[in-house]
Amino acid sequence: MAKRSAPEVNAGSMADIAFLLLIFxxxxxxxxxxxxxxxKLPPPIPDNTPPPPxxxxxxxxVLVNQYDQLQVEDESMEISExxxxxxxxxxxxxGEGPAACNYCEGERDPESSDNPDKAVIxxxxxxxxxxxxxxxxxxxxVRAYTILRNRESERRYNETYxxxxxxxxxxxxxxxxxxxxxxxxxxxxxxxxxxxxxxSEAEPQQG
Amino acid sequence: MSKFKKQKSGELxxxxxxxxxxxxxxxxxxxxxxxxxxxxELMIENRLPNANQVEKLESKNKLIYIYIGKxxxxxxxxxxxxxxxxLGDKISSVSEVQTYVNSKRNDMPxxxxxxxxxxxxxxxxxxxGPLTDVKQELRDAMALxxxxxxxxxxxxxxxxx
Numbered sequence: 001m002a003k004r005s006a007p008e009v010n011a012g013s014m015a016d017i018a019f020l021l022l023i024f025x026x027x028x029x030x031x032x033x034x035x036x037x038x039x040k041l042p043p044p045i046p047d048n049t050p051p052p053p054x055x056x057x058x059x060x061x062v063l064v065n066q067y068d069q070l071q072v073e074d075e076s077m078e079i080s081e082x083x084x085x086x087x088x089x090x091x092x093x094x095g096e097g098p099a100a101c102n103y104c105e106g107e108r109d110p111e112s113s114d115n116p117d118k119a120v121i122x123x124x125x126x127x128x129x130x131x132x133x134x135x136x137x138x139x140x141x142v143r144a145y146t147i148l149r150n151r152e153s154e155r156r157y158n159e160t161y162x163x164x165x166x167x168x169x170x171x172x173x174x175x176x177x178x179x180x181x182x183x184x185x186x187x188x189x190x191x192x193x194x195x196x197x198x199x200s201e202a203e204p205q206q207g
Numbered sequence: 208m209s210k211f212k213k214q215k216s217g218e219l220x221x222x223x224x225x226x227x228x229x230x231x232x233x234x235x236x237x238x239x240x241x242x243x244x245x246x247x248e249l250m251i252e253n254r255l256p257n258a259n260q261v262e263k264l265e266s267k268n269k270l271i272y273i274y275i276g277k278x279x280x281x282x283x284x285x286x287x288x289x290x291x292x293x294l295g296d297k298i299s300s301v302s303e304v305q306t307y308v309n310s311k312r313n314d315m316p317x318x319x320x321x322x323x324x325x326x327x328x329x330x331x332x333x334x335x336g337p338l339t340d341v342k343q344e345l346r347d348a349m350a351l352x353x354x355x356x357x358x359x360x361x362x363x364x365x366x367x368x
Contacts, residue, residue: 011228018231022238029242035261036326036356044346064335068366079366127336131275131329132365134338135256135355139362142260169263201342 037139042200058113060089060121064137066128079136086144088112090119090195103152103194116148120198141199148195153187161191247296250286251276256331257360264354265324271311271350273304275337276330290333292341301337304344312350324352331365 062082063071070077072085093104095114104115113119121141125134149161157164168188171181253276264270274293278286282298291298294307312320325345329338345353 011225014228015224015231018228018235022231022235025235025238025242029238034264035359036264036354037258037260038262039353039355041342041346041351041353043349043351080363125335125339127334127339129335130331131333131335131338132256132331134335135258135331135357136362136365138355139258139260139357146260 037135037142039138054120055114055118057094057111058118058120060086060113060119062121062123062137062141064123064125064129064133066126068130068133070133070137079140082137082140083144083147086121086141087147089121090116090144091148092119103155105151116195120200122200122202124202138199142197145195145197149191152194153191156191157187161188164188164191247272247274247293249274249279249293250282250296250298251278251291251293251330252332253328253330254332255328256357256362256365258355258357258362259359261357261359264326264356265322268315269319269322269324271308271323271325272328273325273341274328275341276333290330290337292337301340301344304341305348308345308348308350322352323350324354325350326354326356328356 061071061073065071070079070082072082077085088106089112090106091104092106092109092112093101093115094106094108094110094112095101095118099114099118101115106112123137123141125137146162153159153161153164164184165188168181168184171184175181251274253274275290276293277283277288278291278298286298292301292304293299294303299307308325312323315323327338327341342353345351
């Protein structure tokens with residue numbers, strides 16, 4: 001008896017079906033952005049607390065006005081120069097005695113900041129300023145801290161701070177009890193404390 | 208003689224399309240895996256700025272999203288053309304931020320409530336004003352960990368006209 005073979009299924013339309021699904025997914029989905037600049041807000045303060053005393057020379061005034069123009073220490077500045085100016089201010093190390101900074105490589109100008117721990121960057125922005133300008137300024141200021149942390153970290157541990165930090169963050173969950181992990185955590189904290197991020201955002205001016 | 212019949216040389220042999228479904232399926236699976244469905248239906252314009260000091264966000268269950276931007280074209284009749292705040296999938300006022308954050312926080316499992324982070328997705332063309340109001344509300348709600356969500360890229364491209 002002749003073997004009866006099953007009739008072959010026509011797979012020609014398979015491609016069409018797959019294309020239809022593909023196009024559906026292409027249209028309906030968006031790739032989510034999952035990165036951003038981390039920041040911490042100050043906790044709410046009671047109304048009548050006096051502001052903490054900070055010497056004028058320890059404040060680095062950054063102002064963005066309603067026309068998106070940048071003013072640093074009462075002088076206008078291009079945004080491309082901001083990071084450099086911030087680094088110079090933070091790394092100045094003009095303090096003496098207990099306020100001296102032995103790892104700073106700045107100019108030690110007595111008119112500028114004492115040490116990175118005392119130095120505060122004050123960012124004031126007009127309500128009418130645009131968000132893209134604000135983010136760019138913020139980004140440049142954070143970059144100044146990253147540059148200094150990287151430099152100090154390279155000097156002490158031959159590895160950039162960014163590298164150390166990402167290694168610390170991506171440590172496998174199962175190996176967090178090991179001494180290596182704790183050591184790395186201590187190093188990251190140490191570098192961070194050498195150049196603590198002190199970025200104060202005052203109440204913005206009414207536009 | 209018929210055994211040695213000359214092959215017709217003028218016609219091209221048909222290309223087999225049998226592997227086409229495989230290729231398409233491969234693409235399909237790639238897109239299915241690589242993309243995430245958007246959680247909230249956006250009613251506003253939301254083009255994020257570029258930045259290079261970015262860190263990866265926390266996992267999704269610890270995040271609360273707040274969007275700020277101009278209403279998109281079909282909502283401009285109702286909400287106007289100035290920047291508005293969107294919480295979840297509806298446009299809200301600043302005073303609702305605290306309630307929203309608190310209710311979202313209460314929905315989270317207790318052990319991760321402290322690690323909650325607010326992801327601020329602000330349109331790059333919007334003004335800083337509404338953002339400042341939102342930040343003030345977040346301070347009062349004790350939601351202090353925030354994140355200016357941005358694409359990884361050259362920040363100088365934001366300010367270039």
